[in-house]
Amino acid sequence: MDKKIKDRRITHCLLLPYPAQGHINPILQFSKLLQQQGVKVTLVSTIFYSKNMNKVPSNISFETISDGFDKGGVDEADNYKAYSDSFRKVGTETLSELIEKLDKQGNHVDCIIYDPFIPWVIEVAKRFEIVGAAYFTQNMNVNSIYYHVYKGKLQVPIIVDEISLPSMPKLEVQDLPSFFLTYEEDPSLVDLLVDQFKIIEKADWILCNTFYELDKEIADWSIKTWPQFRTVGPNIPSMMFLDKQHKDDEDYCVSQFKSEDCIEWLNDKPKGSVIYVSFGSLASIDEDQMKEIAYGLKNSGNYFLWVVRASEEIKLPKDFEKKSNKGLVVKWCSQIKVLAHESLGCFITHCGWNSTLEALCLGVPLIAMPQLSDQTTNAKYIVDFWKIGIRAKFDEKKIVRQEVLNDCIREILENERGKEIKNNAMQLKNLAMKAINEGGSSHKNIKEFMNDLFPLEP
Numbered sequence: 001m002d003k004k005i006k007d008r009r010i011t012h013c014l015l016l017p018y019p020a021q022g023h024i025n026p027i028l029q030f031s032k033l034l035q036q037q038g039v040k041v042t043l044v045s046t047i048f049y050s051k052n053m054n055k056v057p058s059n060i061s062f063e064t065i066s067d068g069f070d071k072g073g074v075d076e077a078d079n080y081k082a083y084s085d086s087f088r089k090v091g092t093e094t095l096s097e098l099i100e101k102l103d104k105q106g107n108h109v110d111c112i113i114y115d116p117f118i119p120w121v122i123e124v125a126k127r128f129e130i131v132g133a134a135y136f137t138q139n140m141n142v143n144s145i146y147y148h149v150y151k152g153k154l155q156v157p158i159i160v161d162e163i164s165l166p167s168m169p170k171l172e173v174q175d176l177p178s179f180f181l182t183y184e185e186d187p188s189l190v191d192l193l194v195d196q197f198k199i200i201e202k203a204d205w206i207l208c209n210t211f212y213e214l215d216k217e218i219a220d221w222s223i224k225t226w227p228q229f230r231t232v233g234p235n236i237p238s239m240m241f242l243d244k245q246h247k248d249d250e251d252y253c254v255s256q257f258k259s260e261d262c263i264e265w266l267n268d269k270p271k272g273s274v275i276y277v278s279f280g281s282l283a284s285i286d287e288d289q290m291k292e293i294a295y296g297l298k299n300s301g302n303y304f305l306w307v308v309r310a311s312e313e314i315k316l317p318k319d320f321e322k323k324s325n326k327g328l329v330v331k332w333c334s335q336i337k338v339l340a341h342e343s344l345g346c347f348i349t350h351c352g353w354n355s356t357l358e359a360l361c362l363g364v365p366l367i368a369m370p371q372l373s374d375q376t377t378n379a380k381y382i383v384d385f386w387k388i389g390i391r392a393k394f395d396e397k398k399i400v401r402q403e404v405l406n407d408c409i410r411e412i413l414e415n416e417r418g419k420e421i422k423n424n425a426m427q428l429k430n431l432a433m434k435a436i437n438e439g440g441s442s443h444k445n446i447k448e449f450m451n452d453l454f455p456l457e458p
């Protein structure tokens with residue numbers, strides 16, 4: 001952290017998220033905070049991924065590098081190892097060329113904020129004597145699990161029923177990230193996750209999209225493990241913090257999908273009455289499961305807004321109406337706006353980390369239906385530790401049946417437990433707001449990071 005940048009006017013940060021929706025969103029939100037302090041921000045994505053991005057914010061510069069798979073991205077590669085190896089090799093070259101090009105244009109890069117999913121970026125930053133800040137987009141508890149696998153403290157494939165890791169409650173094997181349980185199918189996927197830690201200590205800063213008050217134990221453990229660790233979240237569009245709304249908020253959501261307007265539909269629904277359903281940008285839902293959700297929502301008699309991505313639509317039951325008195329199915333929406341709407345009653349979610357933080361920051365109770373990856377661990381924290389949701393339990397075929405879903409909906413919208421969960425969610429919402437507001441834990445950490453980038457005049 002000793003490289004000081006003297007002139008605040010020329011401070012220029014490159015943002016390099018892993019090319020996936022859930023990774024780009026929070027890093028972009030974080031950059032907004034830097035931009036408001038006068039930092040120039042350039043978002044960098046891969047050539048392939050950038051073809052799918054529908055809009056880049058007008059006040060953010062945009063550049064591309066190559067991962068070696070310009071036609072099909074990760075799907076073009078044989079497996080994650082092939083993709084990661086190529087991204088490292090071709091990415092190192094093309095990122096270096098980009099930094100040189102920007103330098104020649106008078107846009108010297110001072111700092112790279114990068115995703116530890118692409119750990120080699122720190123080596124490029126070091127070579128150019130640029131500040132390197134690793135930014136974790138996932139739950140720090142999940143990161144800690146990956147770290148312990150990397151350190152050999154947790155063996156994969158997992159053969160024990162329960163694990164105990166420092167600063168974390170006991171976790172059962174089904175609460176661990178799903179890729180450990182499907183290790184044999186593609187071990188290189190696990191490598192991608194644990195390799196995040198290979199050279200992490202070289203980073204000048206290690207930032208995470210969470211806030212201290214949400215999980216003090218894991219934050220304390222992280223800072224003990226890496227002194228340069230700081231919590232800087234929640235980094236979500238600030239329109240959620242209604243007192244901090246910015247007119248350019250919508251501009252900051254770079255998406256592969258086009259949002260459909262559903263706010264008008266929500267406007268005339270009673271307060272706290274609508275069930276919002278979304279499984280994020282990646283999860284693919286089993287056809288049988290889609291049927292159970294469809295009839296579960298319909299038969300619950302409640303209002304519902306369901307995001308079914310275009311690629312998933314074919315799995316909807318043939319007789320299911322996409323628009324009716326009670327329900328609306330959209331391909332994609334502005335989730336932030338939906339969660340902030342007062343008609344929202346609860347959110348049936350896959351428990352992606354961004355969706356979790358967004359709901360938490362708006363005090364929306366959750367019904368957890370984790371599908372894969374870190375979602376299983378997030379669900380455990382949502383239900384058992386933060387107590388801001390309940391779990392929809394699946395049967396022996398791993399399907400959540402419509403009756404179960406209906407019980408969960410009733411429990412949240414009508415029962416005493418639902419009220420408790422709503423209260424817990426509102427408490428966490430308040431803590432999240434405190435953390436990000438002036439003087440709060442994340443606010444202080446961001447200030448410290450900024451001061452390192454451009455120290456204040458003595």
Ligand code: UDP
Nearest residue numbers: 022280281282307332333335352353354355
């Ligand atoms: N999202 C959105 N509209 C939708 C569904 C999702 O804007 O219709 C956004 C959501 O707000 C979140 C991101 O997409 O910021 C999904 O990230 P998450 O970590 O929840 O899940 P992932 O897509 O990585 O599985």
